Amino acid sequence: MQQDPAGVCVDLFGSDLWPDQQKILESVRDHPKTAWRSCHGIGKTYIAARLVLWWLYSFPYSIVLTTAPTWRQVEDLLWKEIRAAHAHSRIPLGGHLPQRATELQIDGKNWAAIGLSTNDPNRFQGYHSEHLLVVVDEAAGVAEDIFEAINGVLTSAHCRLILIGNPTDIGGQFYRAFRTEGWNTGSTAAWQTPNFTHYGITREDIISGEWQQKAKKKPNGDWDWPMPWLITPAWAANALQEWGEHHPAWSARVEGEFPEQGEYNVIPLSWIEQAQDRWPDTISTGSVILGVDVARGGMDKSAIAARQGKKILWVKTYSGLDTQQLAGEVLKEYRATNAMQVNVDVIGLGAGVVDELNLHSDINCREINVSSSSDVRDKDGNRVYQNLRAELWWSLRQALDPKGDELLALPKDGGLLGDLAAPRYSFAKGWIQIEDKEQTKKRLGRSPDEGDAVMLTYAPFKDATVLRLPTKPMVKQYRIERISW
Ligand SMILES: Nc1ncnc2c1ncn2[C@@H]1O[C@H](COP(=O)(O)OP(=O)(O)O)[C@@H](O)[C@H]1O
Ligand SMILES: [Mg+2]
Known part of the structure; x- marks a missing residue:
């Protein structure tokens, strides 16, 4: 049993393994440290779960620690697979695993598998066993301090560490594992x-x-x-x-x-994935702000995004509408969500939408010209951003940075993910510069409309004048034409 993880999967769990799943099992059996990167949906989490059970039941008084960037990934993905395999084992395995639990005990804390969140590296301390396995799922999204803590527990002779996941983020421990000695590595492409x-x-x-x-x-x-x-x-x-x-x-x-150029992407893919992951559990509070990106040409779509506090409620796209029709859609959504403000990209056709919305006294409409200058200065009085567009994209980046506190949640939508991960930045003249929309468009093959709509809802996030309106936020006299922080 100790030498045959694949046999355990097939005989005990009835798994229909495919070759790379078998290779992953064997790598963990044979090597102290394994890193495996792959495309979406090859059965990484599935095999990680079986790995946990093989180790736990093969080695007496073993400990398995499992983690992933978000608690949902621990509880609803990895541990769901662990519970399924445990429940359907052909020979009853024993051990104590209550429903929805993320801890499987055979003999209390001395012989157990445990799911840990990545909020607190201290949680990884204090585990000792002759046979210790640590499984990190979606390892690209896990922060450095967690890896330091994990290194701290890998002290006994028979220790195993496996990092698996989508290679979404460069620079971290997962990325380095493929470039440092001491790791047995593998990869799987879709084909x-x-x-x-x-x-x-x-x-x-x-x-x-x-x-x-x-x-x-x-x-x-x-x-x-x-x-x-x-x-x-x-x-x-x-x-x-x-x-x-x-x-x-x-x-x-x-x-x-x-990703080749990952370090120059404004928003790393793994941050977007985590933001999508926390969406169902994020409670939205406060007033709704709409962002409207108006199509500039034939193939482009118009997009409306709704943000309530730290949650993007939805993003809708529209093709073939003229400015009046689009304004009609905005009006409808504004009233339906009881919004307090709508920010419209005013460049090009956007001006027509703004004019149309301004005819309605209950609509608090702000025109946003993203090519206008940004007023933000550093402590020496230097410009920080090339223009408002750079400033707003950077604000969005900060709202998604897992190191922050008030994290934004995004709906699970492949188009939106594509838009948000596409733009690149540079520090050309000492300030942050986001590439032209045209450049992003060329690479993406379409305009990042949904991403821009989200970026526009973000515009007033730090705008104290708007957020601290004392009375009647709907009244026109409080309208602010230009953003000033
Ligand atoms: N060998 C297998 N036999 C049966 N189902 C599998 C197998 N491998 C994966 N699956 C199922 O395929 C789906 C995708 O697997 P998952 O582990 O989530 O992929 P990944 O983590 O690589 O994205 C899951 O529903 C999982 O239960
Ligand atoms: Mg997975």
């Missing part, structure tokens, strides 16, 4: 997984659309995938549509590679 290899579907087939000729369909018209629970060519083709092949989300979630 190495069963639903691709079964039909001989390659990367090129996804890019060209050729995959549709190679894959077979069932009589009912659905695609016939050998392991439909894993990533499919259809999923990858959709990702290509949504992000394009030069996007960090494509690299991480389809290619299983770290």
Whole structure:
């Protein structure tokens, strides 16, 4: 049992393993430190859960610590798989694992598997066992202090550490593991997984659309995938549509590679994923602010985003509307959400939407010209941002930085994720500069409309005049034409 984790998975849990899942198990059996990066949906979390049980039941008085960037990932993903495998084991395993629990005890705290949150590195202290396994799921999103704490417990002779996940973020411990000695590493791209290899579907087939000729369909018209629970060519083709092949989300979630230019992305992918992850549990309070990005040309869409406090409630997109029709949609949403303010990108056609909204006395409309200058100065009086656009994108970045306190939550939407992860920045003249929208557009293959709408709702976040309105926030006289911090 100790030497055959794959056998345990097959015989005990009835798993239908595919080769990379087996390799992951064997790497942990044979190497003190394993790092495995892969695309979305290859069964990483699934195999990590079985790994936990194999270790715990194979080594008497062993300890397993598991963690992930967010509690939802610990509780609802990894431990859901652990509970499922434990419950359906062909031989009853014993041990104490209550429903929804994230702790499985065989003999109290001395022989147990435990799910830990990454809020407090101190929680990782005080565990000692001759056989200790630490599993870090979605390791790219886990902060450095947690890895330091983990290193502190890996002291006994028979210790194992595995970091698995999407390679969403460069620079951290997960990234370094692939560039430092002492780690056994592996990677999986979408085209190495069963639903691709079964039909001989390659990367090129996804890019060209050729995959549709190679894959077979069932009589009912659905695609016939050998392991439909894993990533499919259809999923990858959709990702290509949504992000394009030069996007960090494509690299991480389809290619299983770290994004090339990740360090210059305004918002790292892993921060966006965490923001989407906390959305269901984030309670929205306060007034609603709408952001409106108005389409500038043929293929662009208009987008309206609604933010209530630290939660983006939704983002809606519209094609083919003229300014009057779009203003009509904004009015409808404004009244439906009882919003206190709407920020409209005024460049180009946006001016028409603003004029239209200004005809209504109950609408508090602010025109935002993102190319106007930013008033923010550092302590020496130097400009911090190239323009308002840079300032607003940077504010959004700060609201998503896991090191902050008041973290923004985002709805789970691939298009929005694509938009927010696309823009890059530079420090060209000593100030923060965000690339032109046109440059982002070229790489993304479309305009980041949903991302801009969210950015626009963010405009007044630090605007004390608006947030501390003493009375009647709807009244026109409080309207502020330009942002001043
Ligand atoms: N060998 C397997 N047998 C049955 N179901 C599997 C297997 N591997 C993965 N799955 C299922 O496939 C889905 C995706 O797996 P998951 O572990 O969440 O992928 P990842 O963590 O790589 O994104 C889950 O629903 C999981 O239960
Ligand atoms: Mg997973």
